[in-house]
Each structure stands twice: as structure tokens, then as C-alpha cells.
Amino acid sequence: MLNSCELEELYKTELKAFKLWMKQAGYTSSTQKEYLREASAYLQSLSGIDVQEAGKLNVIEFLVAKQENTNDRTRNRTLSAIRSFYAALIDFELSSRNPATEVKKSKTEKNKKPVYLEEEDLVRTLAFVDGRYRNRNLAIFLLMSYCGLRVGEVHRLNLNDLRKTRRTIEVFGKGRKWNEIPVPDVLMSVLVEVERERIVPYREKEEAFFVSQKGKRLSIRQIQKIAEQTFAAFKTEHPELSDMRLSCHKLRHTFATMLLRNGVDIRVVKELLGHSSIETTMIYTHVNDDQKKQAMSTIKIPALV
Incomplete structure (x- = not known):
């Protein structure tokens, strides 16, 4: 050896x-x-x-x-x-x-099913996004949950990646691929406000969109902590979800699940998530108990006696 x-x-x-x-x-x-x-x-x-x-x-x-x-x-x-x-x-x-x-x-x-939040639970978590830089933290949370960004993609986001005129963001994702993501109006307003409030970076040429209180690009670990603190506060108020293992990536799972449940073509979901293969996107095509019950309610068994 x-x-x-x-x-x-x-x-x-x-x-x-x-x-x-x-x-x-x-x-x-x-x-x-x-x-x-x-x-x-x-x-x-x-x-x-x-x-x-x-x-x-x-x-x-x-x-x-x-x-x-x-x-x-x-x-x-x-x-x-x-x-x-x-x-x-x-x-x-x-x-x-x-x-x-x-x-x-x-x-x-x-074939393992991804963990995700129901849409109503996701909405409720937003009330628990807090901190000294709440708008920044809220924008980070929204980018992962309503645009499907990976934590690394949020970390790498630069000022010039926000295209206000086109109302999109340019995301540098896996496989060194760029992906243009349309930004919902509510999120765009938050991003514009975050840019206005942005701390002057320690380094003059720092292009990071999200900056820490020390004037440096917000690290992946800091972004994860924002999500962890939000989930911890949310679970305190909703103990029925205390066993659910939530993380930044679970927000991405939630985003994909919402799109597919809303009838968005899986090929479009693939592009939004930046997947190289549609097989990867297929793991999000799970169904919940209500959908199963609704499907079974369409079955009419004739009277046997």
C-alpha cells in the first residue's frame, strides 16, 4: 500500500x-x-x-x-x-x-423519498425568519424555498447576478452551469431592499450579494445557521413537526414538490432546479395521503349484495 x-x-x-x-x-x-x-x-x-x-x-x-x-x-x-x-x-x-x-x-x-414541508407549513416558517439583518435572512430563505437555490448557489450569488430589468437571477450551479431563474415580484422587492441595505464590504472589490456584519461574503455555514435558527423557532411553536429533519436542502425539496403539485411540467422543473438529468427530478414526483384518498374515491365498487 x-x-x-x-x-x-x-x-x-x-x-x-x-x-x-x-x-x-x-x-x-x-x-x-x-x-x-x-x-x-x-x-x-x-x-x-x-x-x-x-x-x-x-x-x-x-x-x-x-x-x-x-x-x-x-x-x-x-x-x-x-x-x-x-x-x-x-x-x-x-x-x-x-x-x-x-x-x-x-x-x-x-428511490428514497425527499423530506419536504407542506406549502402551508412553509408559509408559516417565514414568520420565524429573524435576526438583526432580517431582510437579508428573509431573502436567503426565500431564494431556497421559492426559487430552489442550493445553499452554495446562494453563497456564490453576486450583485451583477440580479437582473432587475429582466426580473431574473443568474445562478452558477453544479457542473459549472449558469441558470437564469425568474424571480417572483415579492422576492424581487426583498432583494432590491437587501441590496440597498447591504453593508459596505471589507474588501473594496467584493461582489458578494449577501455580506456578513464583518463585511465579508456570507459563508455557507452562516447561511445554514440562518435556516437552522428559523426551523428551531418554528418547531418550538409547532412541536408536531419536531421530528422532521429540516435543512437548507429541504427547502429546495419543498420548492420542487410545490411546482409539480401545481401541475408544472417536469421538464420545466428540471431546468429550474438545474438538474442534468430528468431522472434526478423524478424523485420529487411523490404523492401525499390526501392525493391517494382522492384517487381512490374515484373507484366505484358495485354493490355485491
Whole structure:
């Protein structure tokens, strides 16, 4: 087995390319660290084999070796890291194919229903968005719940990404793709007010739309805390939802669910969410108990006696 120094030396170019690729793609610092750790562990498993010579079998062997101590979600995230690693190598012309794309994700995790808030509960949470910079916090919460932005996309939002004339925002999302999202009028008014109240940044050239009280770009962790504090206050008033695991990403789930329940074409939902595959969007096509009851009420069983 290679030690860390030998690994770094043998795959120096590949690891450097992956680091640059993730940074350029706008991956969060925590994702970069995790993906780099997974890629290094994968390279360790190759035992000196050239990356280009490794194939689907090598990827599966690595996943199976980890499988005993991990759940489906962790396995799928490891697979995503390896896929991204090879995508970086292809981008830098260090590899001609991505064997990890030939490996299927765990069906158990893939078919797991997303956690989401009912629309009326989402509306009620808005009353609990608070803090010294309430308008800023409210705008952040609304962007995730009524525009479907990921926490990283909110973090990366810059001043020039708000297109007031077009009434849209330009979102830099996964896969280094830009996505133009129409902004509802109520949210646009809040965003304009946030821009007006924006603290003068510590750095003169700071372009961040959301700035902390210290004049720096609001971090992902700070954004998560805003959501966590809102949910904690909401659950205190609504203990019946205390067991529901709510987070920034659950707001995105709620957004997708609302659109589909309102009859929006799934292809449009896919584009709004910035998904590369419609299969990813399909996980939001769940139904609730009321919809099941309504469907069953249309069934007419004839009298048998």
C-alpha cells in the first residue's frame, strides 16, 4: 500500500488537476475536501495502476471494500466524488473516459423519498425568519424555498447576478452551469431592499450579494445557521413537526414538490432546479395521503349484495 507521500508523488498531476477543477467549478470548500479525500482513497486502492488503465471493475472494487461500513447515501456520495474526479481528468485531457459513470448508484438511496414541508407549513416558517439583518435572512430563505437555490448557489450569488430589468437571477450551479431563474415580484422587492441595505464590504472589490456584519461574503455555514435558527423557532411553536429533519436542502425539496403539485411540467422543473438529468427530478414526483384518498374515491365498487 502506498503511503501519503508516495501517493502524492505518483498521482501529483491528477490530484492537482482535480483541485483546480473543483475550485474553478465553484464547489464548496467542504465538498472539495471531502471529494479530494475520496479521490485519494480511490487512488490508494489502485496500488500504482495508471488512472487511464483503471476501469469499472476498479471503481466497483473500491466501493465494495467500503460498503461494509457505509450506508447507501455515503456510497453514492463516494461514487459522485470519483465521477467528478474523472470528469476533471477528462477536462484537462488526462483521461479519455469516465469509468465511474458506468457504475449505477444505489437504488435504495436513489428511490428514497425527499423530506419536504407542506406549502402551508412553509408559509408559516417565514414568520420565524429573524435576526438583526432580517431582510437579508428573509431573502436567503426565500431564494431556497421559492426559487430552489442550493445553499452554495446562494453563497456564490453576486450583485451583477440580479437582473432587475429582466426580473431574473443568474445562478452558477453544479457542473459549472449558469441558470437564469425568474424571480417572483415579492422576492424581487426583498432583494432590491437587501441590496440597498447591504453593508459596505471589507474588501473594496467584493461582489458578494449577501455580506456578513464583518463585511465579508456570507459563508455557507452562516447561511445554514440562518435556516437552522428559523426551523428551531418554528418547531418550538409547532412541536408536531419536531421530528422532521429540516435543512437548507429541504427547502429546495419543498420548492420542487410545490411546482409539480401545481401541475408544472417536469421538464420545466428540471431546468429550474438545474438538474442534468430528468431522472434526478423524478424523485420529487411523490404523492401525499390526501392525493391517494382522492384517487381512490374515484373507484366505484358495485354493490355485491
